[in-house]
Amino acid sequence: MKNKLLKCGSISGRDIDKFKEFSLTPVDGSKIGSPLIKECPINIECKVRKVIEAGDHTLFIGEVVDLHYKKTKQSILIDKGGRKFIGVKID
Numbered sequence: 840m841k842n843k844l845l846k847c848g849s850i851s852g853r854d855i856d857k858f859k860e861f862s863l864t865p866v867d868g869s870k871i872g873s874p875l876i877k878e879c880p881i882n883i884e885c886k887v888r889k890v891i892e893a894g895d896h897t898l899f900i901g902e903v904v905d906l907h908y909k910k911t912k913q914s915i916l917i918d919k920g921g922r923k924f925i926g927v928k929i930d
């Protein structure tokens with residue numbers, strides 16, 4: 840998933856369908872209208888509670904309203920920042 844993640848995070852969904860482009864499968868969530876990603880072992884549904892203009896960025900404060908988790912033997916990718924990742928195994 841690492842390469843797909845980097846590509847998805849580097850281009851905008853305004854112009855292309857990222858699900859189609861990167862062979863990902865949209866799945867209905869339970870609490871919000873945005874799709875979940877079937878290939879991801881963890882999907883977190885959030886509702887936007889506050890929007891703060893912070894100079895050259897906009898900060899969205901979200902409330903977690905549901906969590907979807909699949910057991911996997913593969914490592915979970917954790918973003919360390921600076922396009923670096925670590926893989927963590929969870930039970």
Ligand SMILES: Cc1cc2nc3c(=O)[nH]c(=O)nc-3n(C[C@H](O)[C@H](O)[C@H](O)COP(=O)(O)O)c2cc1C
Nearest residue numbers: 844845846847848849850851852853896918922923
């Ligand atoms: C590894 C990675 C981590 C990112 N983390 C963040 C983040 O924490 N906050 C953020 O606003 N954007 C982050 N981005 C940038 C967004 O993913 C990017 O702006 C977004 O995918 C643009 O797509 P959209 O226009 O369809 O929303 C990250 C990008 C990459 C590649």
